[in-house]
Amino acid sequence: MILQTTLSLAAAAAIINLWIMIRVVSLxxxxxxxxxxGGNPAxxxxxxxxxxxxxNAPLALILIGAIEMTGKGGTWLAIVGAVFMLxxxxxxxxxxxxxxxxxxxxxxLVTMFTHLGLAVMxxxxxxxxx
Numbered sequence: 001m002i003l004q005t006t007l008s009l010a011a012a013a014a015i016i017n018l019w020i021m022i023r024v025v026s027l028x029x030x031x032x033x034x035x036x037x038g039g040n041p042a043x044x045x046x047x048x049x050x051x052x053x054x055x056n057a058p059l060a061l062i063l064i065g066a067i068e069m070t071g072k073g074g075t076w077l078a079i080v081g082a083v084f085m086l087x088x089x090x091x092x093x094x095x096x097x098x099x100x101x102x103x104x105x106x107x108x109l110v111t112m113f114t115h116l117g118l119a120v121m122x123x124x125x126x127x128x129x130x
Contacts, residue, residue, distance in 0.1 A: 005073055006065040009081040013057045016085060020050045020092055042096070049095035053088055056111050060084050063118035070125050084114040 024046045028034070037044035064081050067073050091107025124130040 001069065003065055003068045005078045005081060006061065006068050008078070009064060009085065010061055012082075012085045013061060016088060016092075017050075017053060017057070020046075020053055023092075024050055041098070045095050045098075049092045052091065052095075056115070057088060060111075060114060060118065063115070063122055067118065067121055067125060072121075072125050072130060080114060080117065083110060087111055087114070 024043070027040075027043050027046055031038060031040045031043055033040055033043055037047055060081070064073075064077060067077055087107045087110030089107075090103045091111065094101050094104025094107055097104070121130065
């Protein structure tokens with residue numbers, strides 16, 4: 001069984017992760033910080049944006065993969081996954097700002113609701129309700 005949605009989203013996550021890494025490394029080089037954040041608030045924000053992506057993307061991918069393996073996925077699952085990835089990008093961009101902003105808020109809320117929705121679907125599928 002080829003998990004097309006999961007494979008596509010995992011590839012997207014890898015590309016987004018690479019983009020985030022490049023953003024961290026470029027700021028690290030310009031600030032001449034080898035380890036940690038060097039007391040640089042902008043570097044700390046980018047490092048946290050990267051860590052936040054790494055904390056959230058794997059769980060979503062696991063749930064998406066598990067749902068897809070049951071055969072209960074389909075177009076809706078691909079759309080949910082795509083929206084999740086866009087929200088993660090929005091969150092990264094929003095993390096560059098020091099004040100609360102819509103990009104960060106949308107990124108967080110969509111991530112939370114995606115995790116909740118996927119978890120509910122996974123349980124419903126496991127219980128034979130979907």
